[in-house]
Amino acid sequence: VSHSDPLTNGDEELFRQLVPTWRHEDKITSQLFLPTRKDEGLLSIDRGSKVGPKQAFDDHTALGLQSAGVFAVTVDEVANQAGLTAHDDPLPEKPHHGFIAMDELPTRGAREKKAQLLRDFAVQRGARYEPPSALRPN
Amino acid sequence: VGEGVAVAASFIEARFVGERFAGGKLPLSVVGELEALNKLLFELARERYLSDHPDRKRLPRGFRATTALQISAVANGSAIVTLERPTVDSGASDVTADHFEKASEVLLRAISAAGSELDLPSEFPTWARARCNMIGRSLAPDEHLLLTSTRSRFQARYDRKVRKALVGEANEFEDDFSVVGSVHAFDADALSFGVTSADGPVNGNYVPQLDEDLRTALAAGKPGGRYLDGNAPFHISGTARFKRSSMVTFRAESIERVDFEQGVVSFGEIVKRVVQITALDAGWLHGEGEPVTSEIAERFLTVVAQLAYRGRPSPSVFPTAEGGLRAEWSGDGTEYLWELEASGACYYLQGQAGTSKFVEGSLGSELSAADVAEQLDMRLTGLWDDSVA
Numbered sequence: 101v102s103h104s105d106p107l108t109n110g111d112e113e114l115f116r117q118l119v120p121t122w123r124h125e126d127k128i129t130s131q132l133f134l135p136t137r138k139d140e141g142l143l144s145i146d147r148g149s150k151v152g153p154k155q156a157f158d159d160h161t162a163l164g165l166q167s168a169g170v171f172a173v174t175v176d177e178v179a180n181q182a183g184l185t186a187h188d189d190p191l192p193e194k195p196h197h198g199f200i201a202m203d204e205l206p207t208r209g210a211r212e213k214k215a216q217l218l219r220d221f222a223v224q225r226g227a228r229y230e231p232p233s234a235l236r237p238n
Numbered sequence: 239v240g241e242g243v244a245v246a247a248s249f250i251e252a253r254f255v256g257e258r259f260a261g262g263k264l265p266l267s268v269v270g271e272l273e274a275l276n277k278l279l280f281e282l283a284r285e286r287y288l289s290d291h292p293d294r295k296r297l298p299r300g301f302r303a304t305t306a307l308q309i310s311a312v313a314n315g316s317a318i319v320t321l322e323r324p325t326v327d328s329g330a331s332d333v334t335a336d337h338f339e340k341a342s343e344v345l346l347r348a349i350s351a352a353g354s355e356l357d358l359p360s361e362f363p364t365w366a367r368a369r370c371n372m373i374g375r376s377l378a379p380d381e382h383l384l385l386t387s388t389r390s391r392f393q394a395r396y397d398r399k400v401r402k403a404l405v406g407e408a409n410e411f412e413d414d415f416s417v418v419g420s421v422h423a424f425d426a427d428a429l430s431f432g433v434t435s436a437d438g439p440v441n442g443n444y445v446p447q448l449d450e451d452l453r454t455a456l457a458a459g460k461p462g463g464r465y466l467d468g469n470a471p472f473h474i475s476g477t478a479r480f481k482r483s484s485m486v487t488f489r490a491e492s493i494e495r496v497d498f499e500q501g502v503v504s505f506g507e508i509v510k511r512v513v514q515i516t517a518l519d520a521g522w523l524h525g526e527g528e529p530v531t532s533e534i535a536e537r538f539l540t541v542v543a544q545l546a547y548r549g550r551p552s553p554s555v556f557p558t559a560e561g562g563l564r565a566e567w568s569g570d571g572t573e574y575l576w577e578l579e580a581s582g583a584c585y586y587l588q589g590q591a592g593t594s595k596f597v598e599g600s601l602g603s604e605l606s607a608a609d610v611a612e613q614l615d616m617r618l619t620g621l622w623d624d625s626v627a
Binding site: 121124125127130136137138160163166212 | 518525555557594
């Protein structure tokens with residue numbers, strides 16, 4: 101599958117919305133950065149150069165979807181630490197949409213390992229936006 | 239290379255002799271017999287280890303991994319199967335070596351003695367004789383299995399006559415027995431109870447001296463015995479009477495509640511968490527996300543209870559997009575996860591932090607929850623093979 105040219109601005113943040121039940125106590129599952137089967141190896145992100153973390157949160161929840169906060173990795177972490185590429189992929193209803201390509205990874209284990217690495221970067225950075233009313237369900 | 243399972247040493251040769259095995263052919267039926275042989279060696283080594291370390295309740299890390307024999311070669315002629323044992327490199331002590339070697343030595347001497355109609359070695363327990371029922375079942379009268387210790391070159395011939403001699407008098411015997419499960423039935427007048435274990439229901443009686451608190455805990459068991467309904471896991475141990483390999487009666491002498499000894503949450507909190515997760519509606523994950531069925535949730539908790547008993551730390555628990563449940567935890571620079579998929583199959587992975595090393599695998603949905611827990615305990619070791627990139 102050919103993708104658009106990889107993003108190159110290493111400082112650009114790439115946002116993921118944390119579904120509330122993917123936090124247990126203080127631990128966030130690495131699934132936050134793992135494409136589901138339906139994603140076919142392309143992990144959706146919101147591009148930080150096009151939308152801020154709060155706006156990304158507001159856009160997401162305005163669709164009636166849940167989020168306990170916005171977490172981010174940078175293009176540099178994706179490319180130089182995880183050895184992956186991130187791409188622009190604007191959608192009509194979501195012009196700031198992009199993805200991290202994991203479709204070339206040969207095994208599920210390889211995807212899981214990358215997801216753990218990206219989750220660790222994101223958790224270390226801390227939530228880029230958390231709603232003031234966010235409850236932390238156990 | 240860090241600490242880890244590094245090399246495999248040739249441990250035992252099993253030579254199948256008979257027409258069926260000519261040209262190195264190996265019927266699939268013998269694989270189950272080699273597995274039974276491995277299980278018996280493990281149980282003998284385990285008993286020996288715990289007897290030598292009365293202060294320990296559990297096996298040390300790596301014990302299971304280094305007793306999981308592997309077929310390394312099948313040679314021509316009559317089929318000769320070389321079984322090798324994973325060992326550890328110089329970075330870690332080989333906790334298994336002495337006990338496993340001794341276990342195989344005792345087994346081979348017992349087989350040899352049975353074949354010569356001599357007394358069996360005193361170290362060979364009665365329960366192990368009954369287990370021999372599972373080895374050599376497929377051997378025809380004119381076939382035999384020649385077992386050779388790679389280290390001592392001691393040989394023992396196992397055939398139908400030997401099997402009969404070993405198992406024969408062990409038809410009925412009494413032995414220690416324990417089970418992990420939740421109480422689904424209790425009768426204080428009859429001093430009886432029923433436990434739902436990961437392998438199925440177990441019924442028994444208990445001694446009247448059992449502590450009042452524990453009797454109260456047993457009596458609190460809810461019908462059906464499901465963990466999802468709030469039943470707690472117990473480790474119940476005592477004495478059982480067996481006829482061949484089947485348990486006939488079980489008398490419980492001690493009962494203790496099972497919980498995590500490490501980690502931040504209790505088993506009860508894990509149950510609450512899973513109950514919350516089963517309440518999720520379809521679409522919980524950004525409009526996608528399958529709900530988790532109560533069958534999957536109960537199987538998950540049954541595995542969790544078994545792992546808690548085996549000394550594993552409490553995990554964090556999450557639903558998966560496809561209707562499964564996932565346990566994650568970390569320790570000593572390793573990230574662990576196992577996922578019970580909606581099909582009942584299990585995926586597992588251990589990944590070394592800061593490197594690209596990982597080990598993954600899957601376990602079929604046909605396995606019992608007890609077998610899944612045993613396999614996870616054996617495979618999620620935090621030990622690393624040289625071959626892992």
